[in-house]
Structures are given as C-alpha cells and as structure tokens.
Amino acid sequence: MALKLTSRDIQEIVSKLSSDKDKAREVIKKIDFYWRVCSVSWREGVKLLNTWLETDRSIGFTRYLSDKTSVLKPKEVPHSETWPFLVKILMQCASSEISSSKKRLPKSIFAKTLRIIVKRAQDDGCSGKKNLLLHVAKSLFNHVWDVLKDVPSFQSEYGVILRYLLEVTYYRFHMRKRVYSSGKKPKHRKFWSEVFRFTLTLHSLIENPPGDIPDDLRDNIISGFVGIFSHVRDEGKISRKLVECINTYLLKDGPNLGGKSLEIHQAVNHFVFRYWFATHDRSLKDSLICYAKLQVSLTRGVDDGSILLELVDVMSKELDQMSTSSTNSPEGEKCGIMTSSQFKVAELVALVFCRVCANTYKSPVTEKCARREHVVVLIKESRGGQMAMACCTCLSHPQLFYSHP
Structure with missing residues (x-):
C-alpha cells in the first residue's frame, strides 16, 4: 500500500533542503568542512524528495501539493507545502551547488529534481489543477536562463524545464525579453544530442513568444537564422528541426517581415534546393515544401x-x-x-x-x-x-x- 504524504513529511524535506545555506555561505572560506556537511544535507533532502517522486508515491505527493497550492490567492506568499515554495527552495539549492563547485561539475541531481518537480506541478491530468507555478514563474524563468547560459552540465535538464514553462500561456507573460535577446555562444564543442536539445529549445521559444515578437528583436532573430544556416551542411534531425524553426517563425512573424524574409531565404536557399530532390527523409521534404509555401505567400507586395x-x-x-x-x-x-x-x-x-x-x-x-x-x-x-x-x-x-x- 502506498504511503500517504503528511505535513510532517513535507516539513522534513524542507528542513533538509534548507540546511542553513545562508550561514554556510558566510563561513565557506573559513570552514570548508562545514560547507561540505551542509552540502551533504541538501543532497539528502533531494534524495528524500525523490523517494516521493518515484512510482506510486508521486500521485499522492502531486495531489497533496496541488490541493494546497490551488487555494493560494494571487498575491499571497506561498507557504512550505506548495509547489512554488518547493521550486524556490530547489532553485536556491541548485544555485548554491553551482557556486560551490568551482573546481568540479555541479551535481546533476539538483537539475534533474527541479525538472521533475516542474513537470509534476504542471501535470493537471493527475492533480486536476492548472497554472500552479504562477507565483514563481518570473523567478523561475530568470533562474533557468541564467543557468542555461553559464552551466553546461545543467543545460540538458534546464532546457527541458524551459520548454515546459513555454507551453503555458500564463507563464510566458512573466518571461523577460532577455530570453530572446541574450545568450552566449557555446564555449565548447557540443555532442549532436546536446545540439539537438538546444534546437528543441529554440523551436519552443519561437513557437511560444510572450505576445507579439518585439520589433527590436526581429533583426536579431533574422541574423541568428542567417548565422545558423551558414554552418548547416548536411541533412539530419538537427537540420530538419532548424527548418521547422524557420517555418514556425515565418508563420508567427512573417507578415511583419516585409522584404526581410528574403534575407532568411538567401541563407537557406542553398540547403533547401540541395536536398529538395536528394533527401529520402519524408519529414524533411515536407518541411521544405512548407517553407516554400510560406515564402511564396510572403512575396505579395x-x-x-x-x-x-x-x-x-x-x-x-x-x-x-x-x-x-x-x-x-x-x-x-x-x-x-x-x-x-x-x-x-x-x-x-x-x-x-x-x-x-x-x-x-x-x-x-x-x-x-x-x-x-x-x-x-x-x-x-x-x-x-x-x-x-x-x-x-x-x-x-x-x-x-x-x-x-
């Protein structure tokens, strides 16, 4: 029989995840051992939390926190038995882990656990509740974007978190423009699997903008596509996804581009016409046909x-x-x-x-x-x-x- 989650269980998780982080930061340079003890305690808290996220325990855990969160008022500060509080404390743990790991990779368990928590909070099929992370959406976007830019080992999990958030309309309006306008080029060569995940995130960003795409970002997006396709040489799932990204952008913002759509075509046309007849990938061919239809539709005027x-x-x-x-x-x-x-x-x-x-x-x-x-x-x-x-x-x-x- 599955264990029933109680308030005492939640408080135990929260207590272990808290573990005097602020005090630890103050004495880290003086007492390295104390830092290691606190770090171990946070990991124990994450491990304890993960025991409630596994198998049949997760259903009761999800329903309990969803019920508690759903009664929060718009400007009410979330208490310790809600999704926003749990997400906030996990973000603090992840940030502390990153700041403490200057000479090693931060433990991926923090990124994985935060990704699972965000997914559970949005699982309205289990809880029947929606938009349960609204109280923490802005800070979560900021945290995710900062980590995506600066912590390569967390990019896989955090890219998924960002895509989860972008799926919800009410969350997107809490996202700052820097998510679209900022970003650093990768400092290291990436594996193809990582590049594909980045491409998925790019597609999600283009598909789910926070309202209309601002005019001051349009040139950056176009130059971004031009730069990307200057390096695309071969067909495959990455190039197919990139064509889908362009199709989505033309569909979303095409009527506002005017002649700028031709700038994209000048960068893409070599790839398009090279693989139009050469490819055996039916999905890629369909994407190329869709691209051509969109561009032809935009030639009016x-x-x-x-x-x-x-x-x-x-x-x-x-x-x-x-x-x-x-x-x-x-x-x-x-x-x-x-x-x-x-x-x-x-x-x-x-x-x-x-x-x-x-x-x-x-x-x-x-x-x-x-x-x-x-x-x-x-x-x-x-x-x-x-x-x-x-x-x-x-x-x-x-x-x-x-x-x-």
Missing part, C-alpha cells in the same frame, strides 16, 4: 520575385517525377488517390503558378535601366519549356489531382 522564379524549375521537375511515378505504378495502384506528400506538392504548384501569373518583376537583363516584364513572359523566355511540358503532363494524368486521403 515584395519587389523581388527571385523565389518564385527559382521554384518554377523545381515545380516542373516535381510534376515530372509525380507523373512518371504515376505512369510506372501497377494498374492496381492507379486508384486516383493522391498521397499526402503529392497533395502538398500540388498545393505548392498551384500557389506558385498563381503568384507568377499575377505579378510582374524585373526582367533579368544587363541594361543599366532594367525593363519590367510580366513574369509569364520571363517564364516563356527562360523556363517556359519545362513548365509547359510539366503542365501538359499533369493534364494528361488527371488522376494526380483527383483527391487527397
């Missing part, structure tokens, strides 16, 4: 139609491949139903064709004063053959456009 002209050739080849695939498929597979990927390509083809037929762009000539031509003329002059052949192929295989599952 932009004077440079280079993105459209680049995509004309790509779409011609895509349609050729689709028609060839349909022609070579067994009769039993010619059921007139498009796959999800084919449908996405067809949507992009239609969008590109509508855009190029509705706009005029500078003709690619060498005169000092470039004359303006309708883009259809440009297609006829430079790319008309491929597009015409592709369109004829599509018309001769109408099953490509029947339906989408």
Whole structure:
C-alpha cells in the first residue's frame, strides 16, 4: 500500500533542503568542512524528495501539493507545502551547488529534481489543477536562463524545464525579453544530442513568444537564422528541426517581415534546393515544401520575385517525377488517390503558378535601366519549356489531382 504524504513529511524535506545555506555561505572560506556537511544535507533532502517522486508515491505527493497550492490567492506568499515554495527552495539549492563547485561539475541531481518537480506541478491530468507555478514563474524563468547560459552540465535538464514553462500561456507573460535577446555562444564543442536539445529549445521559444515578437528583436532573430544556416551542411534531425524553426517563425512573424524574409531565404536557399530532390527523409521534404509555401505567400507586395522564379524549375521537375511515378505504378495502384506528400506538392504548384501569373518583376537583363516584364513572359523566355511540358503532363494524368486521403 502506498504511503500517504503528511505535513510532517513535507516539513522534513524542507528542513533538509534548507540546511542553513545562508550561514554556510558566510563561513565557506573559513570552514570548508562545514560547507561540505551542509552540502551533504541538501543532497539528502533531494534524495528524500525523490523517494516521493518515484512510482506510486508521486500521485499522492502531486495531489497533496496541488490541493494546497490551488487555494493560494494571487498575491499571497506561498507557504512550505506548495509547489512554488518547493521550486524556490530547489532553485536556491541548485544555485548554491553551482557556486560551490568551482573546481568540479555541479551535481546533476539538483537539475534533474527541479525538472521533475516542474513537470509534476504542471501535470493537471493527475492533480486536476492548472497554472500552479504562477507565483514563481518570473523567478523561475530568470533562474533557468541564467543557468542555461553559464552551466553546461545543467543545460540538458534546464532546457527541458524551459520548454515546459513555454507551453503555458500564463507563464510566458512573466518571461523577460532577455530570453530572446541574450545568450552566449557555446564555449565548447557540443555532442549532436546536446545540439539537438538546444534546437528543441529554440523551436519552443519561437513557437511560444510572450505576445507579439518585439520589433527590436526581429533583426536579431533574422541574423541568428542567417548565422545558423551558414554552418548547416548536411541533412539530419538537427537540420530538419532548424527548418521547422524557420517555418514556425515565418508563420508567427512573417507578415511583419516585409522584404526581410528574403534575407532568411538567401541563407537557406542553398540547403533547401540541395536536398529538395536528394533527401529520402519524408519529414524533411515536407518541411521544405512548407517553407516554400510560406515564402511564396510572403512575396505579395515584395519587389523581388527571385523565389518564385527559382521554384518554377523545381515545380516542373516535381510534376515530372509525380507523373512518371504515376505512369510506372501497377494498374492496381492507379486508384486516383493522391498521397499526402503529392497533395502538398500540388498545393505548392498551384500557389506558385498563381503568384507568377499575377505579378510582374524585373526582367533579368544587363541594361543599366532594367525593363519590367510580366513574369509569364520571363517564364516563356527562360523556363517556359519545362513548365509547359510539366503542365501538359499533369493534364494528361488527371488522376494526380483527383483527391487527397
């Protein structure tokens, strides 16, 4: 039978986690042994706390603290039997552990335990309560960001904590702008697994901004993407996630970018068109198609139609491949139903064709004063053959456009 959590159990955990930290800081330089004793006590407190976070004990623990926290008033100071108090004392323990470990790595158990506590506090499926960390959201954001910048060994766990917080709308409004505008470049080479976790955090930040993205941060974000893709050479889960980051940003802030979206494209287009046909990663290909659709949608009112002209050739080849695939498929597979990927390509083809037929762009000539031509003329002059052949192929295989599952 699972043990029932009592107020006395909570006080024992809190007592061990407290352990005269302030006094220990004052005498650390004089009595190193006293510091080590207190540090051991904090670890014992964390270990005791983890015994309540394991297996069936965690359910009772979560419900007890959630019930106590849910009755707090907005400006009431959280008491020792609430999630905000427990999070605050764990942040203090983590900070003390970091400051005491100048010549060694800080113990990861503090970061792991804080991550588990934040997750449990947000587990409304177990407790039925929401936004239970609101009282400590601002200080938690500040603590997490400071540690992410300065403590490499905690970055994995703290990156997860940051993503947990960003998922909750009410927490995001307590996040300072420095989360977006600050940050240090890694001082050491990272393993790919770490880089991927950083990319997940980046995606979460872009996907969950605290309201509209401020104007003064827009240039920093764009230059950040340009800098990142100047180093991306190969496909893989990291590059796929980075393309998803750009797609999310274009979706969130694209209408506010104007011609600045072209700055992103100038940095990304080499990767996009290099792997458009070369990749066998279906998710990456879908992300590239999504990227192209977003950029084409943003060309409205932009004077440079280079993105459209680049995509004309790509779409011609895509349609050729689709028609060839349909022609070579067994009769039993010619059921007139498009796959999800084919449908996405067809949507992009239609969008590109509508855009190029509705706009005029500078003709690619060498005169000092470039004359303006309708883009259809440009297609006829430079790319008309491929597009015409592709369109004829599509018309001769109408099953490509029947339906989408």
